[in-house]
Amino acid sequence: MPLLHVDHLVKDYRLPREAPWRAPETQRVLHGVSFTLEAGRSLGVVGESGSGKSTLARLVMALEAPTSGRVTLLGRDLHRLSPRELRLARRDFQMVFQDPYGSLDPRQRVGRIVAEPLAMLPEIDAAARRTRVAEALEAVGLRPGDADKYPHEFSGGQRQRIAIARALVTRPRLIVADEPVSALDVSVQAQVLNLLRDLQDAFGLTYLFISHDLAVVEYVCDEVLVLQHGHMVEHGPVAEVFRAPRHPVTQALLAAVPRLEAAGA
Structure with a gap:
């Protein structure tokens, strides 16, 4: 059984009414996207702006409901779970967002930010929570003492490490990035990408990696899925797709994006 199975995922959004007497129209953002992701593997989802990448991420995270289709994680259809069941299931999948400062509450200390997902684990007491936070910070190259600081005291790369620590703290199986x-x-990108690879090796993580940059996906991921206007236009092993891209969108993305040579962290 694959860790994650996405089956014919469709998402429509209702558009504002053009006039009060007219029925609202809808716009289809995802058109029947399907894929499977095995445990310990990484899938990169790429495409131009507006291709549906972030919408797909929100549906996989059960932050929004699909119009039709299923998202199955560890055999559970996430969108059919009760609110309580979904809350408990979230220990198995976490998310890292794009903006490493905007995703962190500037009014909270790092320790509280990293510990926030542990609220869904009622069996974790205060002492275990502190231990989990310290372990997560150390895993991303920060010090346990950093738990007492605020996000503004860190660089952009360090703030993204804090966000990754927050995703790690529940010991999830899947991380959506x-x-x-x-x-x-660019130099900090290389450090964070190396960190993500190291964490995957250390903890057996599975990544769904959303990006517009094929060079980044080539470095991190085993497979790549290319979206255009919500349609899946290419999907396969990274090495094969990058060696012989079949679709014009993939070819254009490869031609347009400079390659990233990742350096040591």
Whole structure:
């Protein structure tokens, strides 16, 4: 059984009424997207702006409901779970967002930010929570003492490490990373990408990696899925797709994006 199975996922959004007497129209953002992701593997989802990448991420995270189709994680259809069941299931899948500062509450200390997902684990007491936070910070290259600081005291790359620590703290099986390095300098991108690879090796993580940058996906992912206007136009192993891209969108993305040579963290 694959860790994650996405089956014919469709998402429509209702548009504003053009006039009070007219029925609202809808816009289809995803058109029957399907894929499977095995445990310990990484799938990169790429496409131009507006291709549906972030919508797909929100549906996989059960932050929005699909118009039709299913998202099955560890055999559970996430969109058919009760609110309580979904809350408990979230220990198995977490998300890292694009903006490493906007995704962190500037009024909260790092320790509280990282510990926030542990609220869905009622069996974790205060002492275990502190231990989990310290372990997560150390896993991303920060110090346990950093738990007492605020996000503004860190660089952009360090703030993204904090966001990754928050995703790790529940010991999830799947991490959905939505453009996790696009807001960082190129040299810092390389450090964070190396960190993500190291964490995958250490903890057996599975990544769904959303990006517009095929060079980043080539470095991190085993497979790539290309979206255009919500349609899946190409899907396969990274090495094969990059060696012989079949679709014009894939060819254009490969031609337009400079390659990223990742350096040591």
